[in-house]
Amino acid sequence: MSDPALDVVEFVLTTHLYTENRDLDENDLPPRFRQVFWSDDAAEDAPGGVERPLKATDGVTRTATGVDRPWEAVSELLFTQRTDFSGEISLTQPEMALEWYVDRADDDRIGANPTIVAALADADDLDAPVTHEESRDNVRPVQADRVWIDALLDEYFDEEEDAEMLDLVNVRAPEEIETTLADLVLTGDQEGEIQKIVKAIEHREYLASIGLREIGKLLFVGPPGTGKTTVSRALAHELGLPFVEVKLSMITSQYLGETAKNVEKTFEVAKRLSPCILFIDEFDSVAKTRRSDEHAALKRAVNTLLKSIDEVSLIRDEVLLIGATNHPDQLDAAAWRRFDEIVNFPKPDRDMRADILRVVTREMEIADFDPAEVADRTSGLTGSDLRMVLREAVLGALTEDRMTITQADVMAAVEDFEERDNLKNMDMIDGEGAEVLGETGSDGQEHTHDESGDDGVHDHDHAAHGPSQD
Ligand SMILES: Nc1ncnc2c1ncn2[C@@H]1O[C@H](COP(=O)(O)OP(=O)(O)OP(=O)(O)O)[C@@H](O)[C@H]1O
Ligand SMILES: [Mg+2]
The missing domain is CATH 3.40.50.300 (P-loop containing nucleotide triphosphate hydrolases)
Structure with missing residues (x-):
């Protein structure tokens, strides 16, 4: 998406080639192009389709490519023109446009546009990176x-x-x-x-x-x-x-x-x-x-x-x-x-929990993060529970105006989770349960997951939960 000219040329070229080549059908269009041309009553017996000719007007091109000013992106090129009245962008020299595009787009990109691949397969002096059939397989079907x-x-x-x-x-x-x-x-x-x-x-x-x-x-x-x-x-x-x-x-x-x-x-x-x-x-x-x-x-x-x-x-x-x-x-x-x-679908074991924690935190930065330690302390928790623990750790840090979180935050969140889980097990989820949840930073010593009581780590971590954490 970083090259607006390439995006717009691909779109305009695709509309041109698709309009010209009657052998192509909806599944030859990349989905994001197909969508802008979709018409509910294009076909009698199908829920809809794409009707020729495809016109690359300013608005349609903007929607399909995400390029804000499509004409400005390609107005310098020798093979493009724009009809002022309709706002349609078209090609004065489609062959030149095809060559220009193939020079700049990588194989993956070309291979994901069956309309262009079909044109390359027909051209004498240009090569397609994949067969037409293969490129159709690359495209999500219209259904x-x-x-x-x-x-x-x-x-x-x-x-x-x-x-x-x-x-x-x-x-x-x-x-x-x-x-x-x-x-x-x-x-x-x-x-x-x-x-x-x-x-x-x-x-x-x-x-x-x-x-x-x-x-x-x-x-x-x-x-x-x-x-x-x-x-x-x-x-x-x-x-x-x-x-x-x-x-x-x-x-x-x-x-x-x-x-x-x-x-x-x-x-x-x-x-x-x-x-x-x-x-x-x-x-x-x-x-x-x-x-x-x-x-x-x-x-x-x-x-x-x-x-x-x-x-x-x-x-x-x-x-x-x-x-x-x-x-x-x-x-x-x-x-x-x-x-x-x-x-x-069993509850995850220790290794799986560590892996889930790694996946869930992929986009986060956590100082001193030690998934194995968290996994050790979270026996009995599911993937969904672990997600909630991480969310609590992040939100907890935010309440202290921190956008970075630490291993200590995560461990504190584990402890909070255990408390909450404990309430659930005591069947007090309504009314009273809500009250107790309000008291974060409780200084109780509850172990709710007895399977996980194999070390004393969490007692030390408790201190890290206070707002004084820097
Ligand atoms: N093995 C896992 N790896 C990564 N994330 C997981 C895993 N298991 C659960 N999660 C996360 O937990 C959340 C809840 O999972 P999901 O709703 O699929 O559970 P479920 O088994 O359908 O539960 P329910 O029986 O309540 O419908 C999801 O956000 C999911 O990403
Ligand atoms: Mg479910």
Whole structure:
């Protein structure tokens, strides 16, 4: 993004080449270009598309490239012109523009623009760094764009009652997912399962051809805060797939009579958005309802759910199903049996905790930071807990007007966390609990995590928690 002229030339050149070459489709446009030209009614049978000709007006170019004054960035170049009336920037000599661009852009950048790669492949005197096919693989497919997802949902949920359904189902475009797999610390087992899924998606056709269709239903099992939701989302980001998220407890509680229908709808949405990930959180809430025999409607819903799970397939429908639960013990055999892989999300061990601390603090500067020491003192804490500890350390320092934090701040935050955790365990989270939390800098000696009481370090660190810290 550091070269405005290059950004603007790439955009104008892309609009020109795409308009000229009728063989190219939406998936030949880099997503950020595609988005500015997206039109909801470009195609009859699809949720939208890009209509030719593409015009690089000032405003559109600004949005697509992020360059504030696009024309100023390229007005000096010999091959550009601007029509004053429409504000459109265009090319007087497209070949020269292509050469100019290829001279300056690196291979990765060129390879991520299939429209330009197609033109290079056709040119006699220029070489493309990758094949057209490869460059299309580099580009996120149109089905993963927010604009496409919105257009599809609009088309699909036109009635009012359907709109309510959208409150229950949350769809994210992969571009909107912030946490990536690189931000997560996984167990070897988890990494193995993710690898399997990535491979299964890649070799879908092969698997179908040898009759292996029962693949692609995962159940993530583990206590709260161990990364089940985050890993699922990161997987969507990694694979460039839309993420369809539904909390089962919502579906089974909100509109009782509608529940079975809602479950069916959820799966339909997923199939329409496919390839995608369908994430069903709080999977155990089904089990509970299955046991209680009060509501016939709920039972129907549960049976619909089980049936829908049976009917959806990664191989056939390109829907990867991930269920998550904190209470595997409450799942009955009928639900359990439907998943082909169970992935355990345990509380992290000492080494994992140290790694999580390293990842979480990647962007922070912490004086004397010793993740191993913190890991030693935080047995029983999850990834989510550790994030909270770090946040508290940062906020604590801010209250003392410090933008730098120290190992002592972190250790003090661990202690605060233990106190808070203690309250939670005593079941006083309401009212009284809030009061006690207000007293930071308490001088109690509580060890809440008995597993971690293997040294006396935290008693010394306690002193460092006072506001006198410099
Ligand atoms: N292994 C991990 N590595 C890095 N961060 C983690 C890890 N586990 C959890 N976290 C962080 O903790 C936070 C909460 O995780 P997440 O919501 O995915 O947990 P969960 O297992 O879905 O919990 P719940 O059962 O309550 O839904 C996230 O911000 C995530 O980044
Ligand atoms: Mg979760």
